[in-house]
Amino acid sequence: MNLATAGNGTLLIIIVMALVTLATRLGGVFVMSFIPFNQRVHQFITAMSGSVLIAILTPMAVNGDIGARAALLTTALTMLVLKKQLPAITAGVLAAALSRYFFVS
């Protein structure tokens, strides 16, 4: 089924997207309210919270261009040395911009 983007179609598309996204925002909390909370569930949740970040980041680093890799490497090093987030992020973005300027024509 296709939705035309003319007329009210765009509004309908936006509403569909909003509802699907809303379901993802509320769904995790809703499902968890049916699961008994014990040590194992606690450990699952703790391990998953870090794993989400790593799962987002790994393909970015492996398949990314030189700018993406430079950015992540710089952020990691700055974070390990300074242990402060804003300088680490700023340095990372700067590294992406500089490496793309010099190494990507």
Next chain:
Amino acid sequence: MGHNGILNGPYMYEPKRPMDTYAAQAKFEAADTWLGFKQLLPLSFFVGAFGLAFGLAASQEGLSDGAIALMSALVFAGTSQFAALDMWGTQVPLVPLMITTFAINARHLLMGATLYPWLRYLPPVKRYGLMLFASDANWAMAMQGFYRGERALGILFGGGLAIWSCWMLGTGVGLYFGSAIEDPFSIGLDMVLGCFLLAMALGGRKDSRTLIIWFVAGSSAMLAYWWLPTNSHVVVGALSGGLLGAFWMEKKVPEKNEPANNKQEQEQDKR
């Protein structure tokens, strides 16, 4: 007991009595929202730049200004909005649109689940109301706060408001002055969120168990990225890491972690 619990963090992480700790950290007052708003504001300006890029791209695709603003306001999930633009034409296929939106945003399900230990102490209206503004940055920062033993629901909600506001502001600026930033890629803006999430991950606990879980999560995410349908890698990676964590029983948190935690809190106070 101070009202600005986010900065004071009087509750240490105690695996022995997790229920009490969660309940104490789950307090949520209006002042927390304001503190969370201020804490996420610097980063939100970067998010505003994403919004700008979206506003620009969407208007080039021929969407009306009203539709663009409405999409940013209601959907509030940048990557899926860009994906929708990719499908844009005179017609948009409904089922692929729903599947793509769901796949890209499925990580919210995991975020909700990770926040549940704290959210369960709130009445349903607050519990689900807080989740309306959940997005990567404020979720990651809130989780880090919780694991440090602080009250972080204010970071989740107030931070979410800051991000949403800047996202809207950025979208608006993109619509009218979009040509100011011609190529966000060349100045590295596409890497803001990646750098932020990495900084969050590295700010947390880093024992050998965590690192092995991360390695499994990263490898399975990569395998899914190569071999499974597009956008499944986040869910696959997160679930493999989570399952390993569930079945590999954790030893008691060593005492020597505590001074490090305190030091981090003091640094937090200085900012």
